Amino acid sequence: MLDIKLLREQPDEVKRQFARFGVDGTLVDRVLVCDERRRTLLREVEELKAQRNTVSKAISKLRDAAEREPQIAAMREVGDRISLLDKALTQVEEEQRAALLELRNLPHPDVPDGKDDSENPVIYQEGEARQLPFPAKPHWELGEALGIINFEQGVKLAGSRFYVLRGLGARLQRATIQWLLDLHIRQGYLEVYTPFVVKEAALWASGQLPKFRDNLYRDEESGLWLVPTAEVPVTSLYADEILEAAQLPVHHVAYTPCFRKEQLSAGRDVRGIKRGHQFDKVEMYRFERPDQSYAALEQLRRDAEECARLLGLPFRTKLLCTGDLGFGSAKTYDVEVWAPGQGEWLEVSSCSNVETFQARRANLRYRPEPGAKPEFLHTLNGSGLGLPRTIIALLENYQQADGSIVVPEVLRPYMGGIAEIR
């Protein structure tokens, strides 16, 4: 959510930034119209309430009924007027808030213009888009042949875009999750285990709503929603709280499954385990002082890159352009790993600084100095890493000519010492 004061004071600059995303300024104008009307109504109704408070107090001191009656009658009318104005005020407030929630975040000055993901500049790379010394197989062929991925069983249980991991496949994923968590704990993140379902408010806070409503699973009866990413519960961990500056920064890592209907991408990536309705992810999340948040974004990116590096996967990092930048993000890096079987770079992490966007929605503040006024803090999130794609990259990079898979060194302690899947 954007600061209403910014819209009031620099509407043209905000519209200019929106124009870079092909968004026109209609919503900005709507917010401002509401804001004007809201303040007019507010002034009037507060004046009446002040009057009523004063007179009501005076009435309580009057003994004589003859003196009280006319005052009470007068206040009855004032009361009617107040309830009328209050209703109008509530309505205009709701309209303004709804419009404000529809507004995307403004981009950081570093963000380049671009039409889509093809125009994201690569800013860092380690390793190459290498060819293997034999014809590389895609992970779905490797996985099925080894009996570690079963697509039919997934479909039988839950329909298309579901799969079952078996044996060392399931164990490899579990080992990777465990290793990732332990790595991030060493990097200074505090592990949290959260509910995998949340109230609707949490999805507004993190910015999933209103935009991705159609992409979310929900239980009508309880009003709870399945999390599409750990970012959602973690954002709201401290919602409506004021953190002391001394507590910051707060760094969390959370493992959760993620549930997405993926209707927005129907028909894309139908083969393999790249894009399913359910996947696992280890997520890093940082609550930072605003003046520290961009240094924190660089650190977050390095922490994500470290995962790929230690797993021995070729990776590169891109800076997202306007055409690919997420709704809530001010600046995002994507980390991609090379998958030789599919012959493509796979996004395994997206590291974003959303600045105050989520903090405002979650009403999450910190106190810069003891006794100072609370301010919204900055939040950042980054995968570390997304599991299916990491598994894809592991299978495809560590495959051998005979279709067996070498288990990366770092994962072996988590696999009971197993060095090879065959």
Add this chain to the structure above:
RNA sequence: GGGCAGGUCGCAUAGUCUGGUCUAGUGCGCGGCACUGGAAAUGCCGUACAGCGGAAACGCUGUCGAGGGUUCAAAUCCCUCCCUGCCCGCCA
């Protein structure tokens, strides 16, 4: 699922029956000041958040779990919902 008891200022509690003197009291914690060689103890003062107006000082409005209602006036009365604790039932 049924019953009972609760939800008040950072924490703990008073206030709710009997609506107005609640500008929500008190204790603890926290901050400042005084006293002190320094400290403890003690005393005094202060101690929420948001919105609106204002250059500021400050003022007004709202917030006693949430929402609605009654009333000139609601922490207090009524309704709905949420949460917590305890008891019972059921059950992975």
